[in-house]
Amino acid sequence: MTQQLSGEVTRGLPALMRPGQRVDVELGVRNPSPYNSATDLVLDESYPAGFQVLVDSLTGTELPPHSSGVIVGTFAPRSSGVFRIDLTVRYINRTTGEPGQPVALSCATHVSAIDDFVVVAVGDKGLLRISLNGGQQWSSHDLAATENLRAVAWNQLASRPRFVAVGASNGQAIAYYSTDPATGFTSAAIAAPAAANAVVWSVDWSEFVVVGDGGLIAKSRDGQAWDVISSGTEADLFGIVWAGNAYIAVGAEGTVLTSGDGWEWESSNTEIPARLTGIAWSPGIGFVASTDQPRTVAFSKDAVDWMAITHSGLPASSRSVAVSATAATPVFVVVGTNGGFASSTDPLREWTARPVPRVASITVCDVVPSAVLGGFLAASDGCWTLRGDAHGSDWHAQRIAREFRDYRTVNGICDGVA
Incomplete structure (x- = not known):
């Protein structure tokens, strides 16, 4: 042999x-x-x-x-x-x-030069904002007020770029896709009576996978045609990550689902009585899941055995977690309520609270690694986006509303090339 x-x-x-x-x-x-x-x-x-x-x-x-x-x-x-x-x-x-x-x-x-980078931000009541120069200036492509968008992802293919935003419309899961955000997005139905809460792109399988309420899982190559998958759970799912050889999805009541191909899913419970609101992974370190429990995240080396990590530096309630793509030492960032930002290179032992100037009272809903900045992008209520350095320590806020009284929540953000 x-x-x-x-x-x-x-x-x-x-x-x-x-x-x-x-x-x-x-x-x-x-x-x-x-x-x-x-x-x-x-x-x-x-x-x-x-x-x-x-x-x-x-x-x-x-x-x-x-x-x-x-x-x-x-x-x-x-x-x-x-x-x-x-x-x-x-x-x-x-x-x-x-x-x-x-x-x-x-x-x-x-x-590519920064002027070639696109940043897409999505949110409640049809909020869809696009920057064609790396988040410096923004234009409105808002949808109908019935469209509540929760997340957005890019397919990481500069040769065949595609952005996909997901959410809910009149009680049904909805997706919007675009090959050129400058010209807008096109709607695509996901045949499920539930909100889609998160979307991820798998480089290895060349597909988008969505998770949502009631155990919703759906997958698509192009963001237009979607297959709804049996997940084996009715728990609401809020986060998903592609970890090199498997998808890991997390949700309510400590639910964790794993799949190697996106078709067959296995369920386990972290035995952590918390809603897991997001998940990030770094090779050699493991998985960190944000939670709604006070100043607590969940940690696992293998996505099988989990432990709760409580630290005073973490937000009062966490909404999202990401890990840097460019730092020499991987940096995890957790965001949440009351402008809560925390960063760590050792998520088992130490978290450092990071103040956010000007917008200290906001709820930060999403954080993602940004190749444009070599750091992080974040989104919050009040129509704010935020940019952070590779260490998750220095943050700058930008309000992307066109009208003074527009305080809608930005739920999701990502960057890419169009």
Whole structure:
């Protein structure tokens, strides 16, 4: 039997970057065999200009059983374009002397000037605001007041961009999709009598997945045609993340659902008596779920065993959580009520409260990593959006209302390329 090493991109490139922006990259290979070593490792390399290898524990080495090696580097592109890092590992089974199955690793990013970046913000009563220059200026594309949009996502494909916003209209789940936000969004029905609360794009499966009230799960390649999936639960679901090889969805009463392909879902309970309002994942650290419990998040290494983490630095009630895509050390940010912001590089032990100037009394509803800024974007009630640095420590607020008395809630925000 041919020996098979396994490979993974443990810290890859973000979907979007700016010229001059720097990110750290880590490509890993593991030998899962309990008996055989892999030796004479050779790399077939394809690195873009601007990528520098800092650590190479693969070339010319031997991987004993249950061991691993990595390529660690830094990437700082000087120009716009689509860049790929490709690496193929070839090796010999030391026991048999025969070649093993080559391991292919790759990751890609789209590099563009900030003026090419689109930011989309969605909210209650048809709120749909779009910025075509990275969140500097905004225009209104508002929908009917009956459309309450809860979340928005981008498909991370610069060659075939698509934005999808989801929510509820007259008691039914609704989606809006766009290939060019400058020209507006088109509605698409999700055949479910429930609100859609969150949406995520899976790079590996090339699909959007939506979760919502009553255990709603639906998936779509293009945001236009949706398949409603049996989730096996009637619990309201509020957050979903793609974790490299599985979807993890969270919701009311500590509900956690997992799926490798989005079709078959398994349910477990965190035994944490809380509503899990959002979820984020970082390789090597694990999962953090925001909760409605006072100053509490849920943490898990594997999305199976969970523990409640209570810390004075966390918001009084949390609405969303995200992890940075570009910081050398992953930074988690949790947002919630009373302008609550907290950040952590060690979510098990330490959280630091971060004050937000000018808008301290707002409820912050959503936070996402932003490749445009190399930091974070957030959305709140009162028609505010916020921009934060890669450490989640320095935040700047911007009101995107066109009218003085427009205080609708911005529920979701994302950036991308159109």
